[in-house]
Structures are given as structure tokens and as C-alpha cells.
Amino acid sequence: AQSVTQLGSHVSVSEGALVLLRCNYSSSVPPYLFWYVQYPNQGLQLLLKYTSAATLVKGINGFEAEFKKSETSFHLTKPSAHMSDAAEYFCAVSSFSGGYQKVTFGTGTKLQVIP
Amino acid sequence: EAQVTQNPRYLITVTGKKLTVTCSQNMNHEYMSWYRQDPGLGLRQIYYSMNVEVTDKGDVPEGYKVSRKEKRNFPLILESPSPNQTSLYFCASSLMGDARGYEQYFGPGTRLTVT
Numbered sequence: 001a002q003s004v005t006q007l008g009s010h011v012s013v014s015e016g017a018l019v020l021l022r023c024n025y026s027s028s029v030p031p032y033l034f035w036y037v038q039y040p041n042q043g044l045q046l047l048l049k050y051t052s053a054a055t056l057v058k059g060i061n062g063f064e065a066e067f068k069k070s071e072t073s074f075h076l077t078k079p080s081a082h083m084s085d086a087a088e089y090f091c092a093v094s095s096f097s098g099g100y101q102k103v104t105f106g107t108g109t110k111l112q113v114i115p
Numbered sequence: 116e117a118q119v120t121q122n123p124r125y126l127i128t129v130t131g132k133k134l135t136v137t138c139s140q141n142m143n144h145e146y147m148s149w150y151r152q153d154p155g156l157g158l159r160q161i162y163y164s165m166n167v168e169v170t171d172k173g174d175v176p177e178g179y180k181v182s183r184k185e186k187r188n189f190p191l192i193l194e195s196p197s198p199n200q201t202s203l204y205f206c207a208s209s210l211m212g213d214a215r216g217y218e219q220y221f222g223p224g225t226r227l228t229v230t
Contacts, residue, residue, distance in 0.1 A: 006157075009155065034218055036221075042223065043221035043222055044205070049218055090157060090158065096211075101146055101165065101211050103148065103219065105150070105157050105159075
């Protein structure tokens with residue numbers, strides 16, 4: 001079984017401040033981890049993914065995430081928030097075992113950026 | 116252009132009237148999936164398919180049916196819709212397999228209202 005927990009359904013930051021969105025996962029097999037972003041009235045698009053190559057992963061729009069196995073975490077960060085970062089962010093875990101692929105999403109975190 | 120298309124984008128219907136939401140992808144992906152998105156609950160998987168004629172239940176399959184007769188198409192069928200199926204629905208597709216984590220590509224969403 002696998003699961004994803006995103007702490008904080010709503011996060012507010014000032015423009016220019018650090019963005020930190022938290023994601024913890026559980027998985028019985030080595031996981032692949034993803035962050036997706038959803039802008040208003042749109043589908044989800046990939047921000048970045050972890051596939052065991054490097055623990056610090058860089059994505060689009062200045063976002064990055066660090067995989068910490070000991071903490072079972074994959075937190076998303078951006079040094080300086082921009083107004084255009086206001087969106088909902090989803091963490092997801094994917095595993096492939098016994099010929100089956102399983103994908104599980106977190107409940108999402110809405111990021112508000114205050115001018 | 117690589118994409119996942121869904122139709123219709125918006126649908127208002129009445130309880131009990133059968134409906135189908137179509138999903139098509141042009142990337143030759145093996146894996147396709149349907150999700151529903153509800154406030155505070157994130158994305159929950161309804162059904163998924165790992166290839167033609169191979170489908171399985173996700174986390175919330177009750178009241179839904181799917182079929183995968185062609186690799187590119189994965190329609191979602193609600194045979195007798197009820198108001199609790201009012202939601203935003205997303206279709207997604209990806210490559211499948213171990214060794215690499217394959218991200219999902221999402222359609223634009225279908226907003227369904229059942230009265």
C-alpha cells in the first residue's frame with residue numbers, strides 16, 4: 001500500500017518569500033515521486049519528478065524538491081515566490097510492482113501569493 | 116502536438132440519465148486513468164487501464180464503468196448518474212513500466228453536474 005500526505009491545504013506567502021510545500025509518502029517499494037501544478041480552470045502539469053537518479057530535483061519555474069528517504073519526504077521549495085506561482089500543487093507517488101502500476105495523489109496545497 | 120483530449124468539457128445532466136465522457140491520447144501510451152477531483156479530497160483514481168482490454172478499479176470505482184477497446188481511447192461511462200457524482204473529472208495517460216518513473220499527461224478536465 002502507498003499513500004501521500006500533504007501538510008497544509010492552504011499556504012500563503014508574500015511575493016519574494018520562500019515557498020515550502022510539504023509532502024510525505026509511504027510506499028512498500030522504491031517510489032517514484034512527482035509534483036504537479038494546477039492553475040485555475042486547467043488540468044495538471046508536471047513540475048518535477050524524482051526517479052532515483054539524484055535526490056535534489058530541479059523543475060520548471062524555479063522549483064526544486066529534495067528526496068529524503070530517512071524522512072520519507074519530498075518537499076517542494078522555491079527561493080522567491082512570484083505572483084504567477086499562485087496555484088494548487090499536488091504531490092504524487094507512483095510504484096510499479098508485480099506488473100502493476102499504482103499512482104496515488106495527495107489532497108493538494110493551494111498556494112496564495114500576497115503582493 | 117502531444118495531448119490528451121476530453122469531451123465534453125462541461126456537462127449538466129439529470130439523475131439516472133446515462134452519459135459517457137470520452138478521452139483520447141495521441142502519444143501511444145499504455146497506461147490511462149480516470150480521476151475525480153473534489154475540494155479537500157485531491158485527485159482520487161476511479162479506474163485505470165494498463166493496455167487494451169486490461170482495466171482495473173481504482174480507489175472510487177462505484178457507479179462508473181470504463182472500457183479500453185483501442186489503445187488511444189478510454190471512455191468513462193456513468194450508467195445511472197447520481198448527484199454525488201457531481202465533480203471535476205480528469206483523464207490522464209502515461210508510458211508504463213519499471214526502471215523509470217513516467218509522469219502522467221492530463222486532459223483539460225470535464226466538469227459534471229448531476230441534478
